[in-house]
Amino acid sequence: MQVTAKHFLMILVLAIVWGSSFTAVKVAVDDFTPVQIAFIRVLIGAILVLAVALFSKINLPKKLVNWVLLLLIALFSNVIPFSLIGWASTRSDSSTVSILMSTSPIFALVVAHFFTSDDRFTLFKLLSVLLGFTGVVVLSFPSESSLGSGELLPKIATLLAALSYVIAGMLPRRLSENLGVPSITCTVLCLSSIMLAPIAITQNFSAIDSYSSEALFAVLYLGVFSTALALMIRYSLILQVGYTFVSYTGFLVPVFAVIFGAILLREELGNHAYIALSLVLAALAVSRLSTEKLAGYVSTIRGSKTE
16 A cells, blocks of 8 residues: 555654653652553453454454454563563663664564565665664664663563564554454454453552552553553554555654653754654655666656757
8 A cells, every 4th residue: 555644643643642651661660560550451452452453343353363363463572572671671770772673674674574475675775774773773872771781681672572572563463354454453452451361460559548649650551541542543553554654653762752752851852853753754765766766766857858
């Protein structure tokens, strides 16, 4: 399907929601364990999306292979990355975690080339990855918490979370039944809740009045926006335009993570953030180019000059 302005707008919304989630996770880990945060957000998301799915007539898979695929999507898109990001956030600042998560488009470029037939590697996709990653590097330069500081294990955990997202992103288009975005999202979130519940419950939830209002609001925000809304947008985009394009959200996320840090935590926002954002937007534009399109542009320009 042709990428339109609507898809770019959806990418922007997704990047804003996920960019703010790193701040929310950082706040929530003060009172909740990483697994508890993952469980609460998928449970809230499941309840909300279930209401949408029921309203739009939910379609459950009839084939066992599709149930297995949805189980794998739940594992790699929610259970593993949410837990790893939460754990990494207890040992790293949110900016470092978000910057490392921006490696997902690089993983996606390689994985999509070998495991899809319509999302192959091109020179323009390589150039877009280099531009986007350059933007992330520019973003990280002025920060005291650079990629080289802190513990190694949280960084490895974050990279594994990024890879996990990519694996999950390749699976929805393999579903052999037309289930619809609400049904896919609802089923994935319900399966994620079931997998996370036994571990989260054994970690002893405290009385609700013992949690800070900030932590409670943070997990509520994560469930409603960073999970329910974000996953609906994510699966809709994957089914429409493929995961490689969706993965470029990873370059925008750290930019918005820094912006939200400046707004909510009153951190200073330097010119590097604006430069990084420009590079990322250029990367998104270049990712949609092809030799045929470029040749068409050149022919159009030459034709206009000869008139």
